[in-house]
Each structure stands twice: as C-alpha cells, then as structure tokens.
Amino acid sequence: MQHHPRCLLCDQAPETIRHLLLACPFARQTWHSTFAWLCIPAPVPGHEAKLMDWWLRAKDATPLALCKALQSVALLNPWML
Numbered sequence: 001m002q003h004h005p006r007c008l009l010c011d012q013a014p015e016t017i018r019h020l021l022l023a024c025p026f027a028r029q030t031w032h033s034t035f036a037w038l039c040i041p042a043p044v045p046g047h048e049a050k051l052m053d054w055w056l057r058a059k060d061a062t063p064l065a066l067c068k069a070l071q072s073v074a075l076l077n078p079w080m081l
Ligand SMILES: [Zn+2]
Pocket: 007, 008, 009, 010, 011, 012, 013, 019, 020, 023, 024, 025, 026
C-alpha cells in the first residue's frame, strides 16, 4: 500500500498525526466550524505539541454546561479527519 508523503487535505506539509489533527489548515477550519456550529467557546487546536495539550487548554476555556459537547467534538473531529 502506497503512502502519499504530503497531506492530502492541504498539500502543504508532510502528513504526520500532529499535522493532521492540529496544524493542517483544513483540520483547523473543521475544528473552527464545528465549535461555531455548536457555540462552544473553546480555542481551535493549532500550535500545541500534542492533542492532549490542546485538550487541557480547551477544557479550561469551556463552560461546564458545554463540557460534554466539547468531549464529543474532541473525539469525533479527529475520527473524521
Ligand atoms: Zn494538511
């Protein structure tokens, strides 16, 4: 099975897990659109070294009433990407 060396979503960087989930412009737009649609005030992942770093920051920035929605997005967005 051949593996494309560059990200197929943006063709701007090597396809690493960090790029695909956190740094890819397509992924960042997906996070932003999902948060906007659900009115979740969490920051969009971007410059964190790991998804867990973003998760801890996002959890702190999200009101308790929206934490379950944030948890769902944090699991479903990476799966979709
Ligand atoms: Zn990309």
